[in-house]
Amino acid sequence: MSAEGPAIEVDHLTVSYGTQTVLFDVTLTIERGLLVGVIGPNGGGKSTFIKSILGFVKRDVGAVSILGRQAEKAKGLVAYVPQRGAVDWDFPITVGQVAMMGRYGRIPWWRDPGPVDKRIVDEALEMVRMSDFRDRQIGQLSGGQQQRVFMARALAQGAEVLLLDEPFAGVDAATERAILDVLHTAREAGKTLVVVHHDLATAAEYFDRLALIKKRLYAYGPPEAVLQEDLMAQVYEGRLQVFTRMGESRKEDKEACGGHA
Numbered sequence: 724m725s726a727e728g729p730a731i732e733v734d735h736l737t738v739s740y741g742t743q744t745v746l747f748d749v750t751l752t753i754e755r756g757l758l759v760g761v762i763g764p765n766g767g768g769k770s771t772f773i774k775s776i777l778g779f780v781k782r783d784v785g786a787v788s789i790l791g792r793q794a795e796k797a798k799g800l801v802a803y804v805p806q807r808g809a810v811d812w813d814f815p816i817t818v819g820q821v822a823m824m825g826r827y828g829r830i831p832w833w834r835d836p837g838p839v840d841k842r843i844v845d846e847a848l849e850m851v852r853m854s855d856f857r858d859r860q861i862g863q864l865s866g867g868q869q870q871r872v873f874m875a876r877a878l879a880q881g882a883e884v885l886l887l888d889e890p891f892a893g894v895d896a897a898t899e900r901a902i903l904d905v906l907h908t909a910r911e912a913g914k915t916l917v918v919v920h921h922d923l924a925t926a927a928e929y930f931d932r933l934a935l936i937k938k939r940l941y942a943y944g945p946p947e948a949v950l951q952e953d954l955m956a957q958v959y960e961g962r963l964q965v966f967t968r969m970g971e972s973r974k975e976d977k978e979a980c981g982g983h984a
């Protein structure tokens with residue numbers, strides 16, 4: 724699907740739940756083909772930011788466009804991988820069925836998935852290395868496997884822009900690598916990926932750009948420009964004991980602050 728413009732443009736976005744404003748006046752442009760990390764403290768509005776791009780939460784003011792189209796008219800261009808806690812894992816559905824859900828937006832209501840849909844789903848499951856689990860109920864998977872199935876669904880959708888909410892949460896190091904490989908492959912294929920992430924120790928290594936959000940957008944740019952000590956101290960309010968400086972030992976930093984940011 725051809726479309727013009729940057730991957731995502733967010734213009735003066737403000738979002739509230741009831742009377743509580745959780746995002747205020749956020750403006751940024753994400754160019755195509757980038758792997759972007761969204762960082763910031765718990766409750767900072769990262770998930771809300773993703774959901775407001777998708778139109779899942781109502782904007783108070785502001786506009787969002789995707790590939791040059793108003794977000795409301797760009798639904799097929801964007802795919803979403805939710806935070807794990809937001810999914811009902813007891814729902815009786817198999818890995819293959821979840822991945823096929825990615826095709827439903829493209830299949831007319833009067834017909835079943837055809838060979839092309841099945842091939843695309845096969846490729847997506849292969850890409851996340853979950854083909855062997857096709858008939859398994861999603862509730863009977865490990866956290867990392869569940870995450871990969873939802874990535875397969877997003878890939879099967881054929882969207883140009885993928886939004887992922889903490890895909891690395893609660894997975895082991897090998898699975899984290901596997902997921903990162905999938906993100907890189909998608910980027911090489913020209914996709915734009917926006918990923919909520921909270922491990923600052925790996926943020927610089929994983930992402931082309933970082934968006935630092937705590938109600939406001941504090942910074943957006945290359946990791947070295949965003950991971951500034953004063954900025955991080957301001958946003959994390961001293962809750963970070965060790966700050967990752969580029970070039971310092973990652974391992975030590977990871978032990979000190981990984982997962983607690």
Ligand SMILES: Nc1ncnc2c1ncn2[C@@H]1O[C@H](COP(=O)(O)OP(=O)(O)OP(=O)(O)O)[C@@H](O)[C@H]1O
Pocket residue numbers: 740745763764765766767768769770771772
């Ligand atoms: N559906 C909702 N109704 C009311 N308040 C909400 C709702 N969802 C989120 N909030 C509030 O909005 C703020 C931002 O939440 P959000 O989930 O976007 O943060 P987050 O940065 O993703 O946090 P975390 O790192 O814990 O996932 C928080 O104060 C949260 O309590």
Ligand SMILES: [Mg+2]
Pocket residue numbers: 769770771806888919
């Ligand atoms: Mg969140």
